Amino acid sequence: MIDRHHRDIAHQHEQSGPAIEAAAVRHTFGSGDTARQVLVDFNIEVAQGEMVLLMGPSGCGKTTVLTLVGALRSLQSGFIRTLGKDLREADERAMIEVRRRIGFIYQAHNLHQSLTVRENIGMALEVHRPRVFANEADLIDAALDDVGMLGWADAFPATLSGGQKQRVAIARAVVASPSLILADEPTAALDKANGRQVVDLLHDLAKRRGSAILMVTHDSRILDAADRIVEMEDGRIVNVETRQRPSTKSFNQSTVKDRRDQQACEPQQQK
Amino acid sequence: MIDRIIRSLANRTPLGWRQLRHSKSRLIVALAGVAVADVLIFMQLGIMGALFETAVTPLRMFKADIVLLSPEVRELGQSGTLPRRRLYQALGVEGVASGSVLQIGAASFRSPSSIRQANVMVFGVDPDFDGFSRPEIASQLSKLRVADALLFDRLTRQPFGAVVARAEGGHAVPVEVTGRTVSIVGLFSLGASVANDGSAIASDQTFLRLFPRNSAAAASAILLKISPGADVEAVAERIRRVLPASDTRVMTTEQYADYVKEFMQDNTPIGFIFTFGVIVGFFIGFAIVYQILSADVNDHLPEYATLKAMGYTHRYLLGVVFEEAFLLAALGFVPGILLSFVLYWMLGAGTELAIAMPASRPVLVLAMTLAMCLFSGAVATRRLKAADPADVF
Numbered sequence: 001m002i003d004r005h006h007r008d009i010a011h012q013h014e015q016s017g018p019a020i021e022a023a024a025v026r027h028t029f030g031s032g033d034t035a036r037q038v039l040v041d042f043n044i045e046v047a048q049g050e051m052v053l054l055m056g057p058s059g060c061g062k063t064t065v066l067t068l069v070g071a072l073r074s075l076q077s078g079f080i081r082t083l084g085k086d087l088r089e090a091d092e093r094a095m096i097e098v099r100r101r102i103g104f105i106y107q108a109h110n111l112h113q114s115l116t117v118r119e120n121i122g123m124a125l126e127v128h129r130p131r132v133f134a135n136e137a138d139l140i141d142a143a144l145d146d147v148g149m150l151g152w153a154d155a156f157p158a159t160l161s162g163g164q165k166q167r168v169a170i171a172r173a174v175v176a177s178p179s180l181i182l183a184d185e186p187t188a189a190l191d192k193a194n195g196r197q198v199v200d201l202l203h204d205l206a207k208r209r210g211s212a213i214l215m216v217t218h219d220s221r222i223l224d225a226a227d228r229i230v231e232m233e234d235g236r237i238v239n240v241e242t243r244q245r246p247s248t249k250s251f252n253q254s255t256v257k258d259r260r261d262q263q264a265c266e267p268q269q270q271k
Numbered sequence: 272m273i274d275r276i277i278r279s280l281a282n283r284t285p286l287g288w289r290q291l292r293h294s295k296s297r298l299i300v301a302l303a304g305v306a307v308a309d310v311l312i313f314m315q316l317g318i319m320g321a322l323f324e325t326a327v328t329p330l331r332m333f334k335a336d337i338v339l340l341s342p343e344v345r346e347l348g349q350s351g352t353l354p355r356r357r358l359y360q361a362l363g364v365e366g367v368a369s370g371s372v373l374q375i376g377a378a379s380f381r382s383p384s385s386i387r388q389a390n391v392m393v394f395g396v397d398p399d400f401d402g403f404s405r406p407e408i409a410s411q412l413s414k415l416r417v418a419d420a421l422l423f424d425r426l427t428r429q430p431f432g433a434v435v436a437r438a439e440g441g442h443a444v445p446v447e448v449t450g451r452t453v454s455i456v457g458l459f460s461l462g463a464s465v466a467n468d469g470s471a472i473a474s475d476q477t478f479l480r481l482f483p484r485n486s487a488a489a490a491s492a493i494l495l496k497i498s499p500g501a502d503v504e505a506v507a508e509r510i511r512r513v514l515p516a517s518d519t520r521v522m523t524t525e526q527y528a529d530y531v532k533e534f535m536q537d538n539t540p541i542g543f544i545f546t547f548g549v550i551v552g553f554f555i556g557f558a559i560v561y562q563i564l565s566a567d568v569n570d571h572l573p574e575y576a577t578l579k580a581m582g583y584t585h586r587y588l589l590g591v592v593f594e595e596a597f598l599l600a601a602l603g604f605v606p607g608i609l610l611s612f613v614l615y616w617m618l619g620a621g622t623e624l625a626i627a628m629p630a631s632r633p634v635l636v637l638a639m640t641l642a643m644c645l646f647s648g649a650v651a652t653r654r655l656k657a658a659d660p661a662d663v664f
Binding site for chain 1: 283284286289290292293573574576577578579580581582583584660661663664
C-alpha cells in the first residue's frame with residue numbers, strides 16, 4: 001500500500017529527460033579585486049535513478065554546484081535545468097517550487113530539536129500544503145521503516161546518535177518521493193559503519209523510488225555505491241568514472257542485510 | 272492543548288510554540304518580562320484611574336442624574352458659580368423630578384491637637400435635602416440644623432486622627448476653620464483626593480458663614496433627579512434648550528465624571544506622569560520580548576535556512592516568529608493580570624485609594640501587550656533575512 005502512495009507522489013513529480021542538465025556554468029563569489037571564480041564552464045547531466053558522486057578538494061566548487069542545481073542560489077552564467085525547470089529565468093517563486101521537489105541531505109542533519117522525529121519528517125510533507133498527501137502518517141512510517149527508525153518516531157533528535165539523526169534526515173529527504181536528492185557530505189560526521197549504512201540506504205531508496213542522487217563527498221569508502229564518480233578541481237571537471245554496479249536487486253538485498261546486521265550490533269538508544 | 276489549537280487554526284505544525292517550549296528557561300524569562308511589563312502598565316493605569324476617580328468621588332455621594340455647573344467648570348470645588356434661579360427653571364422642564372443647590376468651597380481645617388492644617392472640601396446643602404445616596408450621611412443631616420455644625424470625613428488625612436477618634440465617641444469636637452470655630456457633630460467616609468485632604472458637609476447657612484464671599488443667590492452646582500422612567504440624555508437635552516449656555520453647563524453625572532477625568536488627564540501632571548509610565552512599561556516589554564525573539568531567531572537560523580531549502584517561504588518563517596510573539600503576549604498576560612489584581616488589592620488596602628479594575632482595562636492592556644509583542648516580533652524578523660538556504664551546505 002505504501003508503495004502505491006510513493007508511486008502516486010512520484011507521478012506528480014514525473015518529468016521526462018535528465019534530472020539535472022548543466023552546461024557552461026560559471027560562478028563567481030565577491031567582486032573586484034576579491035572576486036573568485038569557483039565554477040568554470042561546468043557541465044554535468046544526471047539521469048533519473050542515477051547516483052553520481054561529486055568529489056574533489058575543498059574549495060573546488062562542489063557545494064556551489066549543489067546550491068545552484070538545488071535552486072538555492074541564482075545562476076550567474078550558463079544553463080541549468082533541474083527536474084525540467086530552466087533555472088536561468090526562474091524567479092523566487094519558481095525556485096521555491098523546484099526546491100519542494102528536491103530532497104536535501106546536509107552534513108549537519110539540521111533537524112528541528114523541538115520537533116519529534118515524526119514531526120521533523122512531516123515537515124517535508126507539510127511544505128506541499130494546501131495539497132495534502134493521502135496518508136501522511138503512513139508515508140512517514142514507511143520512510144522511517146526504510147531507514148530503520150520506526151521505533152524512534154516519537155523521540156526528539158537530542159536523544160539520537162549521530163548515525164540515527166542522519167538516517168532521520170534521509171527519511172525526511174525521501175518521504176515525499178522527490179525526483180532528485182542532493183546530499184552534501186552525508187557521511188562526514190559518521191564512523192565507517194554508519195557512513196556505509198547511510199550511503200547504502202540512500203542508494204537503496206533512490207533505486208526503489210526512482211530518484212536521481214547527486215552527492216558531494218570526500219569519503220573514498222563509499223565509491224562503490226556510485227553509478228558515476230565526477231572529480232572536480234578548480235571549478236572544472238577533471239575526470240569522470242562510470243562504475244559497474246551490482247544489479248539493483250542484489251545490491252538492495254545486500255544492503256538491507258548489512259543494515260540489519262549493523263542494527264543488531266548497535267546499542268539500543270533510549271527514546 | 273496549544274499544540275492542538277494551532278494545528279487546527281493554522282493547519283500546520285506549531286513550530287513557534289514548540290521552539291518556545293523547547294527552551295523552557297527562555298520561555299519563563301520571556302513570560303516574566305511580559306508579565307512585569309503588564310503589571311507596570313496595569314499599575315500606572317490603576318493609580319491614575321484611582322486618582323482621577325477621587326476627583327469625582329464626592330459627586331457619587333449624591334443621588335443626582337444631572338448636574339448643572341458653571342461653563343468654567345473644571346472639577347468640583349473649582350467650578351465657579353451659576354445663578355440659583357437656574358434650579359427653578361430646570362424644575363419646570365419635563366422629566367425633572369427634584370433638585371437642590373450644592374455649595375462647594377475649600378477651607379483650611381486646623382486640628383486642636385496640632386498646628387498642622389488640612390485642606391478640606393466643604394459641601395453646603397439644605398439640611399432637608401434628600402439627595403444623598405449614602406444612608407450614613409442622610410441619617411445625620413438633621414444634626415446640621417445647629418449653627419456651625421459639620422459632618423466630617425473620617426478618612427481625612429492626618430493630623431485629624433484624634434479629632435475623628437473623639438467624634439467616633441459621640442462627642443461634638445471643635446475645630447478651627449478659616450478663623451472660625453465649628454463643631455464636628457458626626458462622621459462619614461469618603462476619602463482624600465488629589466486636591467483635598469478630606470471633606471466636610473455643612474448646612475447651607477453654615478457654609479455661607481464659613482465662606483462669606485459666596486452668595487445665597489449663586490450655586491456651585493445644581494443637582495437634579497429625573498422622574499422614574501425618563502431618559503436622562505433626553506431630559507438633559509431639554510434642559511440645555513431652556514437654560515442659557517452662557518452661564519450654565521448641563522451634563523449627566525456620568526458625562527461630568529468623564530469630563531473631569533479627561534480634564535485631569537490632559538491638564539494635570541498626573542495624566543502626563545502616568546501616561547509616561549504606561550509608555551515606559553510598553554517599551555520595557557518590547558525590549559524584553561525583542562531580546563528573547565531575536566535570540567531565538569538567531570539560535571534557529573540553520574533550521575530556518577533548512578526550511579527555506581526545503582521550499583518553505585519567507586512568509587512561513589515570519590508566521591513562526593509571529594506565532595511565538597502572539598503566544599508570549601497571550602501567556603504573559605495571564606500572570607500579569609493576576610498579579611495586578613493582587614497589587615490593586617494591596618494598594619487599595621494600604622492607601623484608601625479606590626483602585627479598581629474596570630472591564631475595559633484588561634482589554635486595553637491585552638491589546639497593548641499584543642501590539643508590544645507583535646512589534647517586537649516584527650523587528651526580530653529582520654534577522655530572518657540572514658537565513659540563507661545556500662548557507663546550510
